[in-house]
Amino acid sequence: MAVSTEHDTAAPGTETTDETATTGTGRRFGLGWLLGTLAFGLVVGLAAGLLVPRLQTPGDDSPEAGFLRDMSTHHSQAVAMSMIAHANSQDPAIVTLAGDIGLTQQAQIAYMQSWLRDWNLSPTGSQEPMAWMPGSAGSVVNGLMPGMATPDQMAKLREATGRDLDIQFLTLMRAHHLGGIHMDEGVLDLSTEDDVTWLAKGQIAAQQSEISRIDDLLKQLQTT
Known part of the structure; x- marks a missing residue:
């Protein structure tokens, strides 16, 4: 599922303190979810020796x-x-x-x-x-x-x-x-x-x- 590179503009009075990303289906994910996903990918990459090959x-x-x-x-x-x-x-x-x-x-x-x-x-x-x-x-x-x-x-x-x-x-x-x-x-x-x-x-x-x-x-x- 591709993540859109554009962010929806929040309606006046509905701004939140947490940035969000919007998918093509309109489903929204918070910044915390994105950071968690990136952290998981980093762990997997390190384990595979792909992202930081010098560790191997x-x-x-x-x-x-x-x-x-x-x-x-x-x-x-x-x-x-x-x-x-x-x-x-x-x-x-x-x-x-x-x-x-x-x-x-x-x-x-x-x-x-x-x-x-x-x-x-x-x-x-x-x-x-x-x-x-x-x-x-x-x-x-x-x-x-x-x-x-x-x-x-x-x-x-x-x-x-x-x-x-x-x-x-x-x-x-x-x-x-x-x-x-x-x-x-x-x-x-x-x-x-x-x-x-x-x-x-x-x-x-x-x-x-x-x-x-x-x-x-x-x-x-x-x-x-």
Whole structure:
């Protein structure tokens, strides 16, 4: 039954202190009835998590929780690689890039872990890596998520020096960024949680920019 958007004008001497609404059939409802109806709708909406979705946080097996846990692990390796290059490279441009990546991704880890705590979830879960992303089983090799370096590659990076170190770092980080972007795009397809989508979009933009810097540095190294 539709409620009219127009109010009847009360006849002189019949005004009341309670505002009323009039339906198309002429039946009138007091302000109290309307407020009660709105309150009931609010309660139902809250119970369903529709009107205030922030009152409901992602669950333990949600794509958001899986993404934050996996991306924290993914970022941790990027930070480790960056610290190796920052400490050992003799190229100022690579030292700067490594410092930027390390600081940025460490800060993002702090964001992700904080959100998990806010949701009363453990920083680690029982699911396999990438289980939150449909069709991703083939992208996990020996437990490593997309773009992650193998233990052997990490060991070689630690032992490398000079130009060899620079090339290894840039090559590994480029692959690492591409894998991270793949994960970011995956969660954007699955989530509408504001913090998570904000982070994923920001990471895509930042890592695409860093890939361009990496490509420029690799070209310079290949011509020297």
